[in-house]
Amino acid sequence: MAYAVYVFDAYGTLFDVHAAVRKHAEKLGPDAQRLSSIWREKQLEYSWVRALMGTYLDFWQLTQQGLDTAFALVPGADKSLRNDLLSAYWELDCYPEVPHVLTDLKAAGAKLAILSNGSQPMLDAAAKAAGLTELFDEIFSVDSLRTFKTNPQVYEMVTTHFRIYPEEISFQSSNRWDIAGATAFGCRTVWINRAGMPDEYTDLAPKAVLADLTGLPGLG
Template identity: 70%
Template sequence: MRHHAYVFDAYGTLFDVHAAVRRHADKIGPDGQQLSEIWRAKQLEYSWTRTLMGSYADFWQLTEQSLDFAFLKVPSADKKLRQDLLDAYWRLDCYPEVPVVLKALKADGARLAILSNGSPAMLEAAVKSAALDQVLDDIFSVDIVRRFKTDPSVYDLVTTGWRLYPDAVSFQSSNRWDIAGAAKFGFRTVWINRTNQPDEYRDLAPGLILPSLKGLLTGD
């Protein structure tokens, strides 16, 4: 079923969060995947703890801090690559189907936006690098409310900004916890389960589960 308003999470949904480490895999060595997974896990953990404490720091600061922690946990990785990895994070690869899907939805008359933990500068850089700036109507960053997902005030950025009821919005995310938060808020939710993860948060089920964004066009 097509909708009039589609909102997408950015990191892990449109942009591959592991692309930065993969770009320098030869220099990092055999523990690159571990480094990348720790980097991502801590980035999210810091966002949740900061929100619970009421001590906001923008997502770029958390990205830097979580990479530093990852280097401590993976001593085999060369810390001299720190700046290279951070620079690469500003130009993350988008998933292959993303441009085609977003352009098709836009051509169909849909309104499109990103709703992300990312700072405005991070999101603007990623969107321009992936040449998505021509198809997106808005980029909503948590920086406005200074709280991270899954705080309800984050999802309210869309309904207030677009003057819509929550159930008028189709929200897509690869992060199951994000889908739970969006479902609780009242969005119609689509979990993009790229890596075939088991379901959780059973009381806050997604409206639809797809292996990639292509299913928004094909229904599977």
């Protein structure tokens, strides 16, 4: 393999963060997509603010807070669906190409890991629901550090665990800010730009940009 370890962000990279709202979109009404977008934005915003303040709450608590804020900003959405949406978040759909890409990498001899802001129970549940658990050598959560990406200590969990240098890691994320953090740490990075977004961190460029995980270097 070209790299010792292939590391994947979880939410937005392996798992579709909008799947929970999509499952209940009809009941939520015409503002469902807006609700989902705000939910994700606030979930991430709260992680960055908490990391800067040094007042940690785990990602599940931030996920709940983000949804509550989204409901407040989208008053037309049915708040009675709150518990249904939160339950669905524990079993998000993975993207269609994910199982075969991971299976092919594993078959080729790669070590695979998840590195995520998600809490350990969230990540374990998502991987199990998608049938991916056995493909990963390790699932890293920031819980043990009580901070969030892009703190360099988060990426250092991988190098410490596998006893490798950052440049031996291929790091994949759909979040451009996460790619910037991993690039600054020294990883070889692949931005999975599923939404076709413009580049925001041109001074911390990824080694490759892909529309999805298909075609990830090291396959075929």
